[in-house]
Amino acid sequence: MGERHTDAASAEQLAQRYRSLVEHTPDAICVHESGTIVYVNPAMVRLLGARSADDLLGLSIQTFVHPDSIPPMLARIAQLTAEGSASPPAEMDLVRVDGRTVPVQTVSVLTVWQGELAYQVVVHDLTAQRAAEDSARRAESHFTTVVSQLEEGVLVVDRRGRLESINPAGRRILGIDDADPVLGRRFDELPATMIDRDGHPLPGDQHPMARTLATGEVVTRFVFGVERVDGQLVWLSCNCRLLNPDSPDSSGVSSFADITEYRASRRQLEYQATHDALTGLANRSLILSQLSTALADEGGTLVTTVLFIDLDGFKAINDTLGHAIGDTVLQIVAQRLQRALRAEDLVGRLGGDEFLVLLAGHPQRADLPALVERLRVTMSEPIIARGHRLEVSASIGITELGPHERRTPEAVLHDADLAMYRDKPAGHRELGLGQNRRSNNTHAS
Incomplete structure (x- = not known):
């Protein structure tokens, strides 16, 4: 009798705990x-928006089930034939x-x-989850729309380097046809x-993407070229990073x-800053820069000889025939100088009718007179400019750079200028110019 009382008390205690839970x-x-x-807990009362359980007890369960959800619900519970059997989790809509x-x-x-078969239903509110999913979908849709409208190309690759997505701008920039199935290929x-x-x-x-995937490093402003299938060459500035730096599988x-x-x-701007607009030759800035580099070269192999060239009587051409013809003469002279010299020699225009040549390597001193004579002959050939047949000559000054040269680029140009002046015919020298001029390693041709 005592054991039955104890069992009953234990059962009641267990039931009380269950009801409390x-x-x-x-x-x-x-x-x-x-x-x-026949029963609802407080959470069910709140879910259905009722004031109390009494508002719900005795009503049909279908009162609070959306019409579209009723047939699937009835089908699920019809399959429950044994006490304790449960239906698989299913989503449906309730009506408050x-x-x-x-x-x-x-x-x-x-x-x-209470002694009769019934159905106990556990209901989990999905409102917050659905709101989060809707928000995520809207964010994804917004992101997709923004990325698809960007002028900048965007592509995503997996850990194996295979393409997961590419936006329209990416296809356009890389010259990939919209119909070309590139997803799944390595980048x-x-x-x-x-x-x-x-x-x-x-x-x-x-490629910077390979570096990012291997190390997680962020790469910015990496410049490289792409030769497209249509033959065009485009240059790109690229940034790469992991989508989720905290994930090893990002x-x-x-x-x-x-x-x-x-x-x-x-x-083009760099070219314009370092080249003469009329002749296309190196300008004074580039000449001084190259000469400075050569003077800093301990081996003395870059430039060993400097030629200063000035056209004789050029002012008379400008004064009598005009600057347009004078410009044509300068252009032709520049072309002749370039053809007469090696590709490694630098030909520049200092301004006006003054040209400078930086001879590269180690020309033999005995070869210089022959080179200068060749330049004289080349430039003395008649020039036809807008119907005028013109002949010009040139004065050429030479200065050689020693193995331990201490002169500045400006000093080298000055010495070459002095040598050129001494080479000028007497009739072309300006009054008083060049008196008391002296320089080392400098001579006229």
Whole structure:
């Protein structure tokens, strides 16, 4: 008798704990018998927006189930034939007292309620989850829309370097047709050839994306070229980083912009800053820069001889025939100088009718007179300029650079200028110019 009393007390105690758990669980729980609600916990009251459990008890369960969800619900519980059997988790929509729809996930269990078979339903509110999913979808849609409208190319590659996505601008910049199925290919196997700044093939393992995937390093403003399938060469400035730096399995994202026009403009500006606009020869700035580099060369192999060339009587051509013809004469002289010298020799225009030549390497001293004579003959050939037949001659001064040269570039030019002056015919010398001039390692031709 005492044992039965103890068992009953234990059962009651267990039941009390179960009721307490059900009453305080955050998930909604209800029990319906033959379709009629016979029990709801406080969470179910709150979920359906009722004032109390009394507002729900005795009503049909279908009152609070969305019409579209009723047939699947009935089908699920019809399969529960043994006490304790449960349906798999299923999503459905409930209808609150105020008429609003609530997305939920439910599990139904066939149980016994006050001696009769009934269905106990555990209901989990999916409202917050659905809101988060909707927000994520909107964010993804927004991101996709923004990326698709960018003028900058964007591509994403997985850890193996295989392309996961590429935006329209990326395809356009790389010259990849919209119909070309490139997803899944390695980024270095795309239908475009990568080259470095010097025009040499760029191996895939030297691409910044390979470095980012291997080390996690962020790479910015990496410049390389792409030879497209249509034959065009475009230059790109590229940034690479991991999508999620905290994840060892993160994909990499690369953004790149077409800088072809900018690069060409910059090169043009650099060219204009270092070359004479009329003749295309090196200007005074570039000449001094190259001469400075040569003077700093301990081996003395870059430049060993400097020629200062001045046209005789050029002022008379300008004064009598005009500057347009004078400009034509200067252009032709510049072309003749370039043809008469080696590619490694630098020919420049200091200004007016003054030219400078930096001879590279080690020309034999005995060869200099022959070189100077060849230049004289070349420049003395008649020039036809706008119907005028003209003949010009040139005075040439030479200064040689010693193995331990201590002169500045300006001093070298000055000494070459003095040597050129001494080479000028007497009739072309300006009054008083050159008196008391002296220099070392300097001679006229």
